[in-house]
Amino acid sequence: MDNNLCFIINNNELYFEKCLVDYDMPIFYTCVDSDKNKYVVLCCDTDEMRYLVAKSSNSDIFKMLDKKITMKQIFEKAQKIWEISVGDELKFDTIVNIRFESIKAEDLPVEDSIYEIASNDIKEYYELIKCESEGYKLKNYTKIQPQTMW
Numbered sequence: 001m002d003n004n005l006c007f008i009i010n011n012n013e014l015y016f017e018k019c020l021v022d023y024d025m026p027i028f029y030t031c032v033d034s035d036k037n038k039y040v041v042l043c044c045d046t047d048e049m050r051y052l053v054a055k056s057s058n059s060d061i062f063k064m065l066d067k068k069i070t071m072k073q074i075f076e077k078a079q080k081i082w083e084i085s086v087g088d089e090l091k092f093d094t095i096v097n098i099r100f101e102s103i104k105a106e107d108l109p110v111e112d113s114i115y116e117i118a119s120n121d122i123k124e125y126y127e128l129i130k131c132e133s134e135g136y137k138l139k140n141y142t143k144i145q146p147q148t149m150w
Contacts, residue, residue: 006031006041007053008090009082014039014053018125020115028071028109030061040064040074044107049086052107054078058133064115065126071109076100 004016014031017038021028025046031039031053038061042052054075063069075081078100085094117123 005090007051007084007093007095009053009084009095018122020122030056040078042075042107042109050107051084051086052103053082053084055080058129062126062129062133065117065122065129067114070111071113071115072111075103075108 005013006016007014012033014033016026017030017032019026019029023046025043026041027043027046029041031041033039038056038058040054040056040061042054044050044052052075056074056078060069060074060077064071064074069077081098081100081103083096083098083103087093117126
């Protein structure tokens, strides 16, 4: 887990975990809190620095990475969703708890957007999420080194 604090929601600190899509900055990524709960984050307005943060699960993140659900559906399945407008400091962020139905269509990924794993780094993260969604816990993900059998 990276030590970059991204958001504080109801005194719960969310730390950057993995960038899934970037365009000069992370646009779609995951965060984790101190209890290992997962969140999916989408920057829906780069000019105003407005984000959708959805409390998710390893299982749903795995399904999205495995092309079983769309990038939009991960928000639809979320346990909770917040819209955050970033202030100059974390304490000045505006945080509003919202329902999926109230999110503007243009703020969400397009209807049938399927996530494509585009790098070995994301493939490694996919394997970590797969293990965690199946109930196995790893301290963190590292590239598996080939084993020599004698």
